[in-house]
Amino acid sequence: MIQRDVVITGIGLASSLGEGMALHAAALADPPAPHVDTESFAPYPVHPLKPLELDRQIPKKSDQRQMEPWQRLGVYAAGLALDDAGLKEDAQAKSLLQVIVAAGGGERDHAVDSAILTGMRGANDAGAYLNERLMSDLRPTLFLAQLSNLLAGNIGIVHGITGASRTFMGEEQAGVDAIRTAHARIAAGQADVMLVGGAYNAERRDMLLLLEAGGYLRKGGFAPVFAREDGPGIISGSAAAFLVLEPAEHARARGATIHARLAAVGATRSRRRPGSVEQALAGLLAGFGAGDQNRLAISAASGAAGVTAEEEAALKRSGAARLIASGDLVGHALEAAFPIAVALAAAAIAAGQTRDAIVTGAGHWRGEGAAHLVAA
Amino acid sequence: MSTQHRDAKGRPIVAVTGLGIVTSLGQGKQANWDGLTAGRSGIHRITRFPIEGLRTTIAGTVDFLFDGPVSAPELSEKLATLAAEEAIGQSGLGQPGDFPGELFMAVPPVEMEWRQKQELAQAISGDVDYDGLLATAAGHRHKPFHELFLFGAVADHIAERFGTKGSPISLSTACSSGATAIQMGVEAIRRGETAAALCIGTDGSVSAESLVRFSLLSALSTQNDPPEAAAKPFSKNRDGFVMGEGAGALVLEDYDHALARGATILGIVAGCGERGDGFHRTRSSPDGKPAILAMQDALADAGLNPGDVDYVNAHGTSTPENDKMEAMSCAAVFGERMATLPISSNKSMLGHTLTAAGAVEAVISFLTIANGRIPPTINYRNPDPAIPLDVVPNTARDATVRTVLSNSFGFGGQNTCLVLTAGPDAA
Numbered sequence: 001m002i003q004r005d006v007v008i009t010g011i012g013l014a015s016s017l018g019e020g021m022a023l024h025a026a027a028l029a030d031p032p033a034p035h036v037d038t039e040s041f042a043p044y045p046v047h048p049l050k051p052l053e054l055d056r057q058i059p060k061k062s063d064q065r066q067m068e069p070w071q072r073l074g075v076y077a078a079g080l081a082l083d084d085a086g087l088k089e090d091a092q093a094k095s096l097l098q099v100i101v102a103a104g105g106g107e108r109d110h111a112v113d114s115a116i117l118t119g120m121r122g123a124n125d126a127g128a129y130l131n132e133r134l135m136s137d138l139r140p141t142l143f144l145a146q147l148s149n150l151l152a153g154n155i156g157i158v159h160g161i162t163g164a165s166r167t168f169m170g171e172e173q174a175g176v177d178a179i180r181t182a183h184a185r186i187a188a189g190q191a192d193v194m195l196v197g198g199a200y201n202a203e204r205r206d207m208l209l210l211l212e213a214g215g216y217l218r219k220g221g222f223a224p225v226f227a228r229e230d231g232p233g234i235i236s237g238s239a240a241a242f243l244v245l246e247p248a249e250h251a252r253a254r255g256a257t258i259h260a261r262l263a264a265v266g267a268t269r270s271r272r273r274p275g276s277v278e279q280a281l282a283g284l285l286a287g288f289g290a291g292d293q294n295r296l297a298i299s300a301a302s303g304a305a306g307v308t309a310e311e312e313a314a315l316k317r318s319g320a321a322r323l324i325a326s327g328d329l330v331g332h333a334l335e336a337a338f339p340i341a342v343a344l345a346a347a348a349i350a351a352g353q354t355r356d357a358i359v360t361g362a363g364h365w366r367g368e369g370a371a372h373l374v375a376a
Numbered sequence: 377m378s379t380q381h382r383d384a385k386g387r388p389i390v391a392v393t394g395l396g397i398v399t400s401l402g403q404g405k406q407a408n409w410d411g412l413t414a415g416r417s418g419i420h421r422i423t424r425f426p427i428e429g430l431r432t433t434i435a436g437t438v439d440f441l442f443d444g445p446v447s448a449p450e451l452s453e454k455l456a457t458l459a460a461e462e463a464i465g466q467s468g469l470g471q472p473g474d475f476p477g478e479l480f481m482a483v484p485p486v487e488m489e490w491r492q493k494q495e496l497a498q499a500i501s502g503d504v505d506y507d508g509l510l511a512t513a514a515g516h517r518h519k520p521f522h523e524l525f526l527f528g529a530v531a532d533h534i535a536e537r538f539g540t541k542g543s544p545i546s547l548s549t550a551c552s553s554g555a556t557a558i559q560m561g562v563e564a565i566r567r568g569e570t571a572a573a574l575c576i577g578t579d580g581s582v583s584a585e586s587l588v589r590f591s592l593l594s595a596l597s598t599q600n601d602p603p604e605a606a607a608k609p610f611s612k613n614r615d616g617f618v619m620g621e622g623a624g625a626l627v628l629e630d631y632d633h634a635l636a637r638g639a640t641i642l643g644i645v646a647g648c649g650e651r652g653d654g655f656h657r658t659r660s661s662p663d664g665k666p667a668i669l670a671m672q673d674a675l676a677d678a679g680l681n682p683g684d685v686d687y688v689n690a691h692g693t694s695t696p697e698n699d700k701m702e703a704m705s706c707a708a709v710f711g712e713r714m715a716t717l718p719i720s721s722n723k724s725m726l727g728h729t730l731t732a733a734g735a736v737e738a739v740i741s742f743l744t745i746a747n748g749r750i751p752p753t754i755n756y757r758n759p760d761p762a763i764p765l766d767v768v769p770n771t772a773r774d775a776t777v778r779t780v781l782s783n784s785f786g787f788g789g790q791n792t793c794l795v796l797t798a799g800p801d802a803a
Contacts, residue, residue, distance in 0.1 A: 138588060152652075164651055165549070165790070166560075176543065205507070
């Protein structure tokens with residue numbers, strides 16, 4: 001079995017801080033005050049997306065109209081990554097490019113839902129009423145904006161990618177497994193160039209509802225991810241990250257700029273009980289070996305009670321020189337959280353802030369992952 | 377291990393040692409095979425929810441597993457569990473609750489359903505809005521709703537139940553998802569990452585809203601009477617697909633690993649091909665290029681030629697566009713031989729099991745190989761002269777089938793093709 005070095009040659013990032021690799025690398029070096037909106041979705045704080053000039057990555061208005069915000073955000077960030085890798089105009093490369101997207105989906109039409117739920121209470125035949133209203137009120141195109149695999153589909157359409165795409169679902173761990181699988185396929189020679197990442201729109205009450213049903217949201221004001229004892233929970237953020245991965249030799253042969261080498265990615269599923277997340281993450285990190293004395297650790301921790309403290313403990317034991325929670329910069333972006341943390345680590349290495357970085361992410365309810373990046 | 381078997385490209389060979397299936401025709405391989413070869417349809421009038429006001433009132437729902445109302449993730453999990461139990465049982469691999477391999481699962485996207493939202497809405501006085509729902513949810517009396525509607529939960533529960541190893545994958549490539557789950561298992565075994573994989577496609581998501589969504593895209597047949605005649609792939613009067621439910625499960629295993637433990641080899645997943653289509657969100661490229669390339673990639677991956685294929689298990693949805701595009705693409709791949717190469721659509725009887733279809737149809741393809749009998753395309757009364765094909769019309773046919781090409785095409789430009797063959801012993 002061949003094992004090839006896997007490098008990162010394209011980074012696309014967009015968040016509440018703005019867009020681009022340089023801006024996010026600067027934020028890592030000198031963290032700005034977080035951009036948090038505590039009013040719009042009160043009592044739930046969110047990191048709102050800094051508005052994008054969509055035309056720059058999605059030139060056709062008709063394409064923009066057929067997507068919901070999470071898809072536009074993801075298509076935009078994917079375009080940034082392709083531009084950064086120098087592949088946007090390379091039709092041959094785009095016909096071979098393989099895509100893995102970590103996605104949620106299902107952005108609801110909140111007004112339609114609310115009106116139907118109100119009407120159903122007084123309806124003689126709630127089922128018939130629901131059918132009638134759905135037939136008349138649902139927008140046909142909304143379905144396509146909701147389907148999980150249509151972020152990948154839209155990336156293909158907008159950026160002209162005719163290689164295959166796969167969509168992983170399953171909250172934070174989908175992002176871990178997307179990066180892990182992309183890395184494994186390139187290392188083993190099953191793919192040559194991959195675009196991998198995810199996007200999350202936090203500014204939607206339907207997702208807040210799902211997370212709040214489980215009691216996973218922080219209420220009130222912002223507090224750092226590792227200092228939420230007064231009110232543990234997720235502060236979600238609208239953000240996206242995409243990476244272009246390829247074999248080191250392939251990158252050198254085409255003269256691409258190598259930002260960092262993705263040395264290893266691990267994922268596991270602990271049976272959650274006190275201590276299991278710390279043990280799982282420590283196990284994954286131990287596989288990466290002792291690092292450079294200037295090692296940077298970036299945690300994609302959600303802020304959920306218990307597991308976040310365990311993630312912090314595992315990282316503190318890892319001997320990293322510096323620990324940053326990506327949630328403190330851009331909020332928690334579920335499926336996109338781990339890709340964002342990996343993108344941040346690569347950006348830090350590319351900017352010369354460190355030569356060695358580890359990334360961890362424990363999902364708010366299941367799944368643990370870690371990655372190791374080094375200067376190429 | 378004495379000898380290491382490798383495929384033409386020097387990779388581990390991926391054997392199939394267990395198969396499981398549940399559809400509207402019943403639970404298990406026997407019930408499904410009996411129904412499919414008898415040309416029986418599982419499509420019927422919907423009774424799970426009111427159909428008043430709907431344009432399409434039929435589906436191949438699986439109604440024999442739950443008495444009361446059931447959510448899509450609950451039904452999808454149950455279907456997957458039954459299919460996986462059958463597949464793992466047949467393989468004899470591992471111990472109960474300790475499957476020594478990874479899990480790759482195609483699952484339907486889910487979201488909080490009307491029943492749960494209605495329950496939350498009951499606590500609200502005055503007009504309902506999401507702030508009201510959030511305020512109710514904040515009371516944390518509906519905690520199970522969270523896990524029920526997480527995208528990763530069905531696969532997580534299956535991983536827990538069967539004791540699969542590693543981080544379970546929940547994936548979607550729309551209507552080719554089941555095939556992608558198999559492809560990911562193949563890739564992991566070829567990488568040497570795992571000696572076995574449990575690959576499942578499951579879908580129990582027929583609801584009023586899912587029907588309406590497809591209706592609004594004009595994707596569904598509206599020829600509701602009689603229900604069993606609505607799905608008519610490749611017929612001139614085809615007018616859309618019929619939604620179906622079900623699950624297919626396959627135990628994939630490194631061939632040498634299976635040999636070493638004396639397992640029965642049911643077949644080989646010899647090749648996989650996939651291509652994206654940047655043309656349109658719901659329509660395929662008019663030239664069929666991505667589908668053609670996906671079929672050719674799958675054959676090349678298997679080290680086989682079009683002439684080696686004995687039978688095509690069609691995507692065959694019964695939509696005007698898919699069947700035309702698929703026929704044209706097959707003609708491009710197989711040339712003049714396509715006029716006599718058998719191609720049939722299981723969806724004529726099962727409906728389109730969406731996320732599950734690729735896995736369900738792979739299981740049926742292996743049964744076709746094992747039994748030497750090709751399930752028909754039923755309801756083929758009015759052939760479409762524009763696409764002359766041997767669709768194995770209406771009646772099952774005995775034939776020696778060693779190599780099957782199974783097609784799956786989906787919204788969002790997803791095209792996945794699998795080459796499935798008999799085990800080497802039958803060579």
